[in-house]
Amino acid sequence: MTSNLPPWPEQPLVGERVALRRADDRDIPMARSLSSDPYVPTIGSLPPDATHEQARAWIVRQRDSRDRGAGYSFTIVDEQADAAVGNCGLWLRALPDGRATAGYALAPEHRGQGLGADALRTLTDFAAQLSGLHRIELYIEPWNSGSMRTAESAGYLREGLLRSHQWIGGSRRDMLLYACLVP
Template identity: 50%
Template structure:
């Protein structure tokens, strides 16, 4: 395993949000996100997690950086935990960082995703090797599409059957911030 890139000395922030490392106390976020019908389909969080499963998910997020996978952050607004966002580096050899994000259902439609994307974009620009930032969004996900566009990302194209979600190959829209 290669040495992970350094964690940011100053937490990324924009507008109403600050991005911070996962803490042991973030299990409630996992419980909230696990109740969403979509979020468990796109990652390692089980649907309707137990308290123990939520704690295990938080621990997995805490190890991702040391494993060299990327930078998982918790999105906070006025110190309230509202979601998660990550910069993933599996395509770093191609100059690309991939951003994924989820906002807890009870905190949606308040601009947190847009502010988190702007904060993450600023941070991603400091990561050696990241020349392009990519988002993969399902065409039906209007909230995520709005957040991406408000954060200055542009649609580059439709990728048919690009990603498996919930056991089905799904079309994804590719949004980029060159």
């Protein structure tokens, strides 16, 4: 499939403490760490306790997201440690309506350090450059206080509760809607 989306950024996107770059094989250990979290595999295509090969296949899917027309999936790199610490994405299926959805996940050992909020701010700055986009939405489960703090720290506002909104881990789940308007 050929995408109508703008090309990948030529250089990594740089925040205060993180850089966002296209996924590659250096990210296999980070992907395996993400897969060890009991929640992360329930919300995406990364299998639980991924093998090296499964983690690599997931990375290929992330790297090819733009070419499939889905959006942009970035590896989050802690610039000080020069290490991949997570993944974030901007999903543009609703772009004709001016909306996108963002998501982020940090490997368990890198949470609680503000890296996720920096990555989300950096991703949002990138999104503001895309023609026709005016709104980015996040969907967060009501129990996930860490993700709520990340969203709020990155400038997203809570708009409400969407009851039985999303199928996760074999059941319908309520989701909090957070959003950011882009200029």
